[in-house]
Amino acid sequence: MIHRCLLLLLVAVFAHIASAVAFADELSIRTNQLGYLPDGPKLATIISPSDAPLEFQLVDAENVPVLQGRTRPMGFDAMAGLKTHLADFTNYRKTGEGYHLVVGESTSPAFSIEANIYDRLSVDAQSWFYLARSGTEIRKDIAGSLYARPAGHLGIAPNVGDTSVPCLDRDAAAKFYTELKWDCSYKLDVTGGWYDAGDQGKYVVNGGIAVSQLMDTVERGKLFASNAEKVLSDRRSRLPEQGNGVPDILDEARWELEFMLKMVVPHEERLAGMVHHKVHDTSWTGVPMLPHNDPQPRALYAPSTAATLNLAAVAAQGSRVFKNYDETFSTRLLTSAKQAWSAAQGHPDIIAPSANFDGGGAYGDDDVSDEFYWAAAELYLATGDTIYLSAIKSSPHWRGDVFGRGGHGAFDWANVAGLARLHLALYGSKLLGREDGDDARTSVIGAAADFIELQKKEPFGQIYHPDNGRYDWGSNHIILQNMIVVSAAYDLSDKQEYLDNVRESMDYLLGRNAMNISYITGYGTVFSKNQHSRWFAHQIDSDLPNPPPGSLAGGANSSLVDDISKEKLAGCAPQRCYLDDIEAYGSNEITINWNAPLVYIANFLDNTRTK
Structure with missing residues (x-):
């Protein structure tokens, strides 16, 4: 009986670990990768299958937590084909570089909080x-x-x-x-x-x-x-x-x-x-x-x-x-x-x-x-x-x-x-x-x-x-x-x-x-x-440059008009086309x-x- 209970306990522990690993793999943090204005809104979108709020931390460049909070579940977004949460850290206004948002085992890319960010x-x-x-x-x-x-x-x-x-x-x-x-x-x-x-x-x-x-x-x-x-x-x-x-x-x-x-x-x-x-x-x-x-x-x-x-x-x-x-x-x-x-x-x-x-x-x-x-x-x-x-x-x-x-x-x-x-x-x-x-x-x-x-x-x-x-x-x-x-x-x-x-x-x-x-x-x-450019064409000709800083890409397009998109994006959720x-x-x-x-x-x- 003791051995069976121990076995059940080990199965539960490994199942929990496996679930946590799967959860961590599925979770992703979407931020403004450039950063935020000190007196402006500061929100991130969390991709997660969870229906319950998640704990998050804002950490500084030294990895010291400076703010904690809980996400707001937003449900399934059909435009993105993803389940989402919102993390709101608007109240934090201290300027600096190297901030990260942390949710569970996931960490966002670094971003800044600066008045002259644009x-x-x-x-x-x-x-x-x-x-x-x-x-x-x-x-x-x-x-x-x-x-x-x-x-x-x-x-x-x-x-x-x-x-x-x-x-x-x-x-x-x-x-x-x-x-x-x-x-x-x-x-x-x-x-x-x-x-x-x-x-x-x-x-x-x-x-x-x-x-x-x-x-x-x-x-x-x-x-x-x-x-x-x-x-x-x-x-x-x-x-x-x-x-x-x-x-x-x-x-x-x-x-x-x-x-x-x-x-x-x-x-x-x-x-x-x-x-x-x-x-x-x-x-x-x-x-x-x-x-x-x-x-x-x-x-x-x-x-x-x-x-x-x-x-x-x-x-x-x-x-x-x-x-x-x-x-x-x-x-x-x-x-x-x-x-x-x-x-x-x-x-x-x-x-x-x-x-x-x-x-x-x-x-x-x-x-x-x-x-x-x-x-x-x-x-x-x-x-x-x-x-x-x-x-x-x-x-x-x-x-x-x-x-x-x-x-x-x-x-x-x-x-x-x-x-x-x-x-x-x-x-x-x-x-x-x-x-x-x-x-x-x-x-x-x-x-x-x-x-x-x-x-x-x-x-x-x-x-x-x-x-x-x-x-x-x-x-x-x-x-x-x-x-x-x-x-x-x-x-x-x-x-x-x-x-x-x-x-x-x-x-x-x-x-x-x-x-x-x-x-x-x-x-x-x-x-x-x-x-797409005939002269910013580094992807095809290494002697040519990529587009310069400040070039805006057209963005997601549900109409798959070019051959490569038809091949690779068939059935895409609108925001992922x-x-x-x-x-x-x-x-x-x-x-x-x-x-x-x-x-x-x-x-x-x-x-x-x-x-």
Whole structure:
């Protein structure tokens, strides 16, 4: 009997040990791998099969416990396919490096608690755009030897180049522009601008929202930043124009604006004043392919109403932000904005098709009502002219729910009404008058409150909860755009909850996610470093670099569009549909319109203090 009891006891002990080992193997701690702000929320997500609360400790760099607590079980998260808990250590505010969270036998990666934790990210994210420039040498003394390269697309062999680009030939154009029946015989110098997404294409509609959000960083900074001098510094980014008396972010924005101005159809031609939708190779190049080695012919693609209104919007915004730095350029931008607006009024329905173009993306958009609303808003903010106010008020978006896209996102390149509403609320209070201004502000604050309600359902803390249970292409950038809406609500209301929610949402991008990876290159313990790019292609060619610090990966994408994702991610839970692989372009792209909101939010987080 004694032997049987002893045997049962040993079986129970070994079963307990085995269970504990299995539990430890299954348990994982997801934190913001960069760290936390002293006065901000500090939460971690614990992956655990346990239904009961778990004990956790916060330990310092010497492994001394400085705080203890118990997790809050959050249940099964279908988006991640994981059972989760929350550990909250917000009350701990002592600054330092080398902190860890400990749960049972598991320890998190080290992180910091520092007030300036987003300072370096704000610099890297905006310096990223210099490396996306077309038509100029990327200088070793600025970018470093790894990232230096000759100028691309200047017509120097093997480039055909962008110095004299023809329109797409008539036969090819006939396949895509069946209703417009478009062709042309002129050529344009469209040098400059930014390469869009690690390839050789340049797109006005994607450039439009990206350059707008860089200018937003300055415009918002002047009004709301706790240290506007930092945002307006002309010695902060890594770019050639540093120290010229113009904020570095605006120097970078000008590089794209100058390109967009070159995309206008000449006066004497059919569709004069309209703007070409894009310029890119007529056939795809492989990976890797440095811009100066690209041998493919280039072509201008048909003008579109969307592209024309993008120029009208950003040129009007640019006229505001450049006014105190370069009045001549400001005047030129405003003239161009008005001309583009008039051209779009004359051709309101030239739609960019969503076709399978060779050599570049389509960026098709069959609804330009939001672009009309955006362009009218920017022109009104720039001029105060009641003609544009009438256009705003006659838009279906004037009183519409511009942020209500089923939890998928506040706005993007194809849906810009939300961006227009933000600008009216943040910058238009004096022009709009009390009632209309209050309506705009109430709209933004109400949208932020709705986003926060969605955020509360997310065990990983991000402001993103798609109601169809699928993660969108570029989900990380959508998270940032939603964060921008909530950040605007904080600027408009001073309500602490909005600031805290933006701070918490950033955790997801920096490691507190189902993948346990920071999606920003160079930040955190484990981070994305093989994003899809033809020149940041170290994974394929060891002589080429990985993407630079501050590069944002697109993030989880439920649509498995590339071959490697179809092979390796079949059946993935939405938040885990991600591969850090250069061939996984569906989830691992880098693009200008994804890094631009990162610039905005990094500056917001670095330059906004609790009031």
